Amino acid sequence: MTEPPARPTQRDIARRAGVSTATVSYVLNGRRGGAKPPPEETRRRVLRAVAEVGYQVDHAGRSLRRRRTDLVALMYPAPSSPWSDRLVEQLQAGAAERGLGVVALPLGGAASGDAALRVLRERYVDGAVLLPDCGVDPAELARLAGRGLALVVFDDHLAPDGFDVVRQDRARACRAAVEHLVNSGHRRIAYLAHPGEDRWDTGRSVKLRGHRDVLAAHGIAADPGLVLPVADSRPAAYAAVRDLLLRPDPPTAVLSATDRAAIDAVWAARDHGVAVPEGLAVAGIGNIPEGLVITPALTTVGARELDFSREVARLFARLDAAAPLPGEVMAAPWELIVRASA
Numbered sequence: 037m038t039e040p041p042a043r044p045t046q047r048d049i050a051r052r053a054g055v056s057t058a059t060v061s062y063v064l065n066g067r068r069g070g071a072k073p074p075p076e077e078t079r080r081r082v083l084r085a086v087a088e089v090g091y092q093v094d095h096a097g098r099s100l101r102r103r104r105t106d107l108v109a110l111m112y113p114a115p116s117s118p119w120s121d122r123l124v125e126q127l128q129a130g131a132a133e134r135g136l137g138v139v140a141l142p143l144g145g146a147a148s149g150d151a152a153l154r155v156l157r158e159r160y161v162d163g164a165v166l167l168p169d170c171g172v173d174p175a176e177l178a179r180l181a182g183r184g185l186a187l188v189v190f191d192d193h194l195a196p197d198g199f200d201v202v203r204q205d206r207a208r209a210c211r212a213a214v215e216h217l218v219n220s221g222h223r224r225i226a227y228l229a230h231p232g233e234d235r236w237d238t239g240r241s242v243k244l245r246g247h248r249d250v251l252a253a254h255g256i257a258a259d260p261g262l263v264l265p266v267a268d269s270r271p272a273a274y275a276a277v278r279d280l281l282l283r284p285d286p287p288t289a290v291l292s293a294t295d296r297a298a299i300d301a302v303w304a305a306r307d308h309g310v311a312v313p314e315g316l317a318v319a320g321i322g323n324i325p326e327g328l329v330i331t332p333a334l335t336t337v338g339a340r341e342l343d344f345s346r347e348v349a350r351l352f353a354r355l356d357a358a359a360p361l362p363g364e365v366m367a368a369p370w371e372l373i374v375r376a377s378a
Contacts (some may be wrong), residue, residue, distance in 0.1 A: 038282065044089040053078075053085035057126040064135070066194060101247075107137045108351065109164040111152050111172075114144040115268055117294070120167055123344045127165065130348045133164075134355075137164075138266065143170055154181055163355050165347065166190060170208070181363075186354035188347050198361025200350055207242040209337045209370035213303035213319050214250035216335070216372060217289045225251070226262040226280055228273055228292035233265065243293045243321060257305035262287055266297060278302035281316070288316065295320035295327050295336055302330060302377060323370075332376030339370055 046064070064080040074082075109125055112120045128138045134295050139161055140238045141152040149171060156164055163186030166172060174194055176257050181198030190202045193343060217225050229249045234244060244263070253260050260279070266272040273292065277300065280286055292298035298320025305316045312318055312332055323338025346366065354361055 040141060044091045046091070046349075048089050049082060051083045051090055051091060053081045055082060069186055079168065080088040101161040104162050105160060106135065107139055108156060108163045108355070109139040109141050109161040109168050110167070111141040111143065111164055112167040113169045116142065117296075117322060118326070119322065119338075119342055119344075121245075122342045123165065123167070123348075126344050126348045127351075130352055134352065139278060159183075159185065162186060162353050166349055168192075168204070181194035184360075186351055187259040188354075189349045190347075196365055197362055198360065200347075200354075200364045200366060202347055202366045203366050204339070205367075205369045207246060209248050209372060210243045210246035210321060210374040211258055211292055211338045213321070213335075214247050215290065216269075216374065217317060217319065218250060218254050218256070220289075220360075220378070222289035223256050224259065224262065224285065224287040225289045225291060226254075226264065226277075226287040228267045228276065228290065228297045229265045230267050230293050233267075233293065234263070246293060268297075270300045274300040274304045278308055281305065281308045281310055286316075290316060290318050292318070292320045295322035295324040295334060295338075297372075298334055298336070298377075299326060299330050302332070302334070313376070313378050319378040323373055326373070330377075335375045335378035336373050338373065339371055339372070340367060 044058045046057050049060045052062070055074070055078060057180050059078060060082055062074060063079050064086070093297040103268055108131055109129065110120070110124055124138065124140060131138050139155070141155060141164075142361070143152055151342070153176070154174065155161060157180065166187065166189045168190045174197070175192070177187060177199055178197040179188060186198035188202065189199055190204065192203050192206060194201045214225065225247070227244065229244055233241055264276045266276045273296075277290060281304070290301045290303060298318050301316075301318045302312050304319070305312050311314050321337045323336045323340070323342070325342065327334030327336050347368075350364070350366070
């Protein structure tokens, strides 16, 4: 019985390309320890040699040897949003520069949450960014960080404990949106909620609490019939607002937990012959780019720019650091952005 042919090694690549094995390792594994990158012509020569010798990276073996997986993760509540999509995009760009991959961990229920936490606990990844409302216990985050996992966590209340915290002050900004509608003379303000938002004790519920608290502060009785769990479905949001406008006592304003549903509220009003904002004021939460191009432009709450380069850089700084970095608080406050729709 003939022996299988020996697998090509990085030394074989180095001989064929006429470079050192350190150069081959840099090209295949990405930047490590501040080493200077090789010239582009050298990189192409190495990759050509890789193809010619038929070299395949043994990721499992390499991970065991180096105790690194060369993967980072983004954990976020499903469904995805334009700003979680933007964060993935920027994570992928930063990871690609270092020869790393990105894993998406959407949370759509208890089972998916357990599966996502297992990915972190069992070190399938070297680091992760957690968006708001992932529901991970702070003690769990501290344990993960203590075991060497690089973490950047979006949360308005957590204290950094071996990981970094990004604070957006969402509650204040969401209350400002309701205040703006009330101060504009509106008393019947519908709210398009995330499904189950009234049962959650998470960051997402700050949006609904802000709606209720501001109404109560102004002596406005809350109407449960004006709170509809449709913010995560564009067709459902359109239909819900259409039905609201057919009532004998329709709302004069709508606040949506997502910009996407708010945009559908604008379309529903327009299709029903109701002018925005004269007949129905509409505001959203999220500040997605689509809100700028709709007519009228959408009043919203969110970060001024869809840019997470600072948070992404911090995650990779943690990965590249020779010793654990102290936890930091990074401020990225949301704000009320008044445009033409409300």
